[in-house]
Amino acid sequence: MTQIYTYGNYLREKFGAKVYKVGINISGFTCPNIDGTVAKGGCTFCENDSFSASTDEVQELKGFHLNLNSTQNPYLQKQLLQLEQQFQAISKRQKEEYGAKKFLVYFQSFTNTYAPFETLKALYDKALSFENVIGLSIGTRSDSITDETLAYLAELNKDKEIWIEFGIQSVYDKTLEKINRGHDAQNVKEWILKSKEAGLHVCGHLIFGLPGETQEMMLETAKEAYEWGIDSVKYHPLYVVKRTALANEYTRKEFKPITEELYLDTLLKAIMMKPKDVSVQRVTAGIDDDSLLAPQWCRNKNTQIKHINATLKQVGLKY
């Protein structure tokens, strides 16, 4: 049985130890697809402030949101403190529970380049100053990163490991419109190519089961994303959570979630098409609480992984 090339394998080979990702959520960050800059309400599957109460953990920052044109950020010190507190708490647990020695700070929630440059610089510099941090991974949208930020990340990448994670989702504009994505496929392609040209490491997020997509379309998305030169990939099934626009479509029977059989078959084909040096960071997604509306197979992660491994086994692979 051959183990598929995972992100963990990549990091271990490069840094000689298991590197743990520390997921960070900074209050005051939002997304241009939520704040009305490109659209309102966000992607149809995204649970955000349009549908539920703000999740900002710093009380004072509730309702305060940055964007690319913000001229000042009175809460920067609070955000830096929040970053430090989250990093220390999570990395401490990873050290105690798993013996973690090296860390990658993962700016995870919302759009983590959607703020004035000075704010981003301060947060990235601070994250890289923590002990045993080997680099950053920054989740963002391709319409929300500036040349200035990209150039700074490229500079940091000379001494550290800098990743940008772009939501690709689909290469079909009609699908991107259906999910209210707020940008087209050309925009993602352009920024992935630019990021690669700047020497940065790129992870692409793909979703299988988007409204109206056939398996052929899902695989075409994977094929094009590989061709754009992504270094790592996250595969997700589209699942429906309550308080989203997609939940309304599902309730009105306008959206039918992907079956587990189709997801497994698509995932297998996408992995088999993948260039060998593209590492896999994620093979599925889901949520095991009462916010999940459908499909039910997205509830239990262990069962999903078991089924994925049974599928991969047919071709001599394991995750």
Ligand code: SF4
């Ligand atoms: S880009 Fe991300 S944060 Fe913004 S609406 Fe879509 S899923 Fe939500």
